[in-house]
Amino acid sequence: MKAFQQNLQKLEAADTQVLGVSMDSPFANKAFADQIGVTFPLLSDWGGDVTRKYGIYVDKYKAPRRVNFLIGKDGRILEEQVDREAINPTKIVDACERKKLSR
Amino acid sequence: MKLKSSLAILGVALLASALAPPPAEAQGKAQPEALQLKVGDPAPDFKLQYFDGSNLKDVSLSQYRGKSNVVVAFYIFAFTGG
Numbered sequence: 001m002k003a004f005q006q007n008l009q010k011l012e013a014a015d016t017q018v019l020g021v022s023m024d025s026p027f028a029n030k031a032f033a034d035q036i037g038v039t040f041p042l043l044s045d046w047g048g049d050v051t052r053k054y055g056i057y058v059d060k061y062k063a064p065r066r067v068n069f070l071i072g073k074d075g076r077i078l079e080e081q082v083d084r085e086a087i088n089p090t091k092i093v094d095a096c097e098r099k100k101l102s103r
Numbered sequence: 104m105k106l107k108s109s110l111a112i113l114g115v116a117l118l119a120s121a122l123a124p125p126p127a128e129a130q131g132k133a134q135p136e137a138l139q140l141k142v143g144d145p146a147p148d149f150k151l152q153y154f155d156g157s158n159l160k161d162v163s164l165s166q167y168r169g170k171s172n173v174v175v176a177f178y179i180f181a182f183t184g185g
Contacts, residue, residue: 001176001178004174004176011174014172015170015171015172016171016172016173016174017167017171017172017173017174018173018174018176019162019173019174019175019176020176020177020178021151021175021176021177021178022177022178022179022180022181024180024181026152026153026154026159027154028181028182029153029154029181030153030154030155030156031181032181032182035182041153041155041160041162042153042181043151043152043153043162044151044152044153044154045149045151050147050149050151051177053147053149054140054147054175054177055138055139055140056138056177061179063179063180064177064178064179065177065179066177066178066179067138067176067177068174068175068176068177069140069146069174069175069176069177070172070173070174071146071164071167071172071173071174071175072172073167073168073169073170073171073172074168074169075145075146075148075164075165075168076143076144076145076146077140077141077142077143077144077145077146078142078172079142080138080140080141080142082135082138083135084135085135086176089174089176092174096172099172
């Protein structure tokens with residue numbers, strides 16, 4: 001989440017809203033956001049319904065996989081980053097900036 | 104003589120197991136399992152909440168439709184790296 005915070009200005013300038021999602025409670029997520037200095041919403045998928053709907057629930061950990069989805073204004077998925085690759089969001093930031101240029 | 108030949112068999116068996124490819128599950132770990140949702144698919148809508156310090160706020164994916172792109176970043180647990 002810190003990596004997205006570091007790129008937040010670039011993403012906002014490219015018309016992109018960032019939303020973090022985990023299965024933690026809203027209050028745990030707020031404390032986490034404050035601790036690491038995240039200013040975008042960290043949403044609580046308490047119970048994991050959305051995590052399952054996106055097909056990324058890991059039964060072994062009772063938690064989501066680490067996955068970033070970039071979703072376009074038309075509601076379709078433009079980019080995906082999975083597991084270790086998802087730690088560095090450069091691919092998504094670059095894709096947003098390319099879209100901005102091509103607009 | 105007998106000992107020598109059984110040692111030879113053991114040696115061949117050890118060599119064979121060393122040369123055998125690792126089990127499929129060990130190989131599979133290098134390649135992350137593909138997602139069901141692919142690039143180009145419609146992202147499923149959702150409505151979730153976050154706590155802004157005084158209130159619980161609703162956020163849905165569909166509220167951004169036609170207005171902005173959205174990054175939905177799933178992370179494993181709060182208070183862990185990344």
